[in-house]
Amino acid sequence: MKNNFIVREVANLFLPIIVLFGFYVQFHGDFGPGGGFQAGVIVAVGIILYALVHGLKKTRQLIPDVFIRFLMAMGLLLFAATGLASLFLGAEFLNYSVLGSDQLTGQHIGIILIELGVGITVAAVMVAIFYAFVGRDAK
Amino acid sequence: MLAVTAIALLCVRGLFVASMLTGIYSLLTTALFVLLDAVDVAFTEAAVGAGITTVLFLAMLSKVSARHNDSSTLNFQPLPFLVVILTGALLVYATRDMPEFGDPQAPANLHVAPKYIKDGKKETGVPNLVTAVLASYRGYDTLGEVTVIFTAGVGVLLLLGRKRRRTSGESGEE
Numbered sequence: 482m483k484n485n486f487i488v489r490e491v492a493n494l495f496l497p498i499i500v501l502f503g504f505y506v507q508f509h510g511d512f513g514p515g516g517g518f519q520a521g522v523i524v525a526v527g528i529i530l531y532a533l534v535h536g537l538k539k540t541r542q543l544i545p546d547v548f549i550r551f552l553m554a555m556g557l558l559l560f561a562a563t564g565l566a567s568l569f570l571g572a573e574f575l576n577y578s579v580l581g582s583d584q585l586t587g588q589h590i591g592i593i594l595i596e597l598g599v600g601i602t603v604a605a606v607m608v609a610i611f612y613a614f615v616g617r618d619a620k
Numbered sequence: 621m622l623a624v625t626a627i628a629l630l631c632v633r634g635l636f637v638a639s640m641l642t643g644i645y646s647l648l649t650t651a652l653f654v655l656l657d658a659v660d661v662a663f664t665e666a667a668v669g670a671g672i673t674t675v676l677f678l679a680m681l682s683k684v685s686a687r688h689n690d691s692s693t694l695n696f697q698p699l700p701f702l703v704v705i706l707t708g709a710l711l712v713y714a715t716r717d718m719p720e721f722g723d724p725q726a727p728a729n730l731h732v733a734p735k736y737i738k739d740g741k742k743e744t745g746v747p748n749l750v751t752a753v754l755a756s757y758r759g760y761d762t763l764g765e766v767t768v769i770f771t772a773g774v775g776v777l778l779l780l781g782r783k784r785r786r787t788s789g790e791s792g793e794e
Contacts, residue, residue, distance in 0.1 A: 506663075511751045514659040522667040529675055550777070557770045560763055575759035588756055595759065596751070602766050606773030607672055613780040615679045 492534040499527040507600050508593070517596035521603025528604075529611050537615055549609045556602030563594045622648050635684075639677035646670040660750045 500523075507520035532540040564575040571579055577591020578584040625648060629641045646669030653662035736753055754762050 514663050514750070516660065516751050516754065519660070519663045519667055522664070522672060526667065526671050526675075529672070533675075553770060553773050557766055560766055564759070564763065575763065577756065592751065592756055595762065599762065599766050602770055602773075606769050609773050610776045611672075611676065611679070613776050614676055614683075 489534050492530055496527055496531060499530065500524055503527060503604075507596065510596055511589070511592055517599030518603050520596075521600040521605075522607060524600070524604045525607035525611070528608050532611065532615070537612070541612065541616070544608070546609075546612060549605050549612065552601050552605035553609060556598045556600070556605065558598075559601065560595045560598035563591055563598070567591065622652065635681055636678075639674060639681065642677070643670050643674040646673070 503520045503523035503526075506515035506523060507517060510516035510520065528540065528544065531543075563577070563580075567576050567579055568574045575591075575595075578587040580590045581587035622645065625641055625645045629638060629645065632638050632641065646665055649669065650662045650666045653659075653665055736757060
């Protein structure tokens with residue numbers, strides 16, 4: 482697909498829109514449908530589309546494996562750290578009410594943080610699986 | 621239409637057609653979820669089922685198609701067929717005991733759901749109830765789900781992601 486002019490240009494056109502839509506779903510998840518999981522998948526789809534059109538090698542140079550693995554762990558750690566933060570601030574594990582000045586603000590901060598964690602981990606895992614499957618050279 | 625796609629999926633032999641049909645199946649399921657007002661689930665199904673899974677299938681196909689020969693014919697085996705029919709009949713029979721769809725008196729609708737619906741917005745300040753339940757009330761479960769995804773990623777990387785080191789000295793290692 483690398484040499485098809487139309488496919489390449491349309492993909493280039495849609496890529497920023499896909500990733501932007503991913504971020505919209507991520508941060509708008511508490512008002513409309515969506516959330517970290519869906520957003521992570523959408524961002525991963527954007528990266529996979531880039532890899533399909535421009536080749537895996539170029540994508541791996543842009544977003545190296547080490548970085549993806551780092552993000553995989555970081556998302557999960559961000560989720561757990563949010564829980565621990567509320568634990569240290571005097572509430573139960575994952576009770577976000579104490580994170581802000583009042584209950585609603587605290588809940589909002591907590592939900593946004595853990596959704597971000599979910600999104601990062603999901604996107605990274607999807608891309609990692611794609612890399613692992615496609616990057617495998619046939620025997 | 622869902623059933624037709626599923627049956628077609630069973631009957632086709634070609635792997636390419638089969639993976640396309642799974643994508644169509646996912647898309648139809650998405651429509652079903654939208655009809656049931658489960659927009660969040662529909663979103664996930666469309667992105668994961670119809671999107672990522674199909675791409676992964678196709679990526680895999682491009683690796684195996686050279687070696688795979690789908691010359692096997694469809695032969696009818698009575699015993700597995702009987703087991704499947706019996707299990708299906710049992711499941712259909714079990715659904716007769718389930719409460720009516722959308723019944724407000726169903727046990728699932730009487731436990732914690734009314735509290736979430738009544739107090740959810742007041743306690744979390746989040747208009748989307750699904751997000752409120754997932755992220756705040758059921759935070760533990762979501763943490764567990766993310767851990768599962770992380771573990772799946774680690775598993776795939778351990779199985780497939782490592783570099784082949786088939787040099788002379790290390791050949792016994794793998």
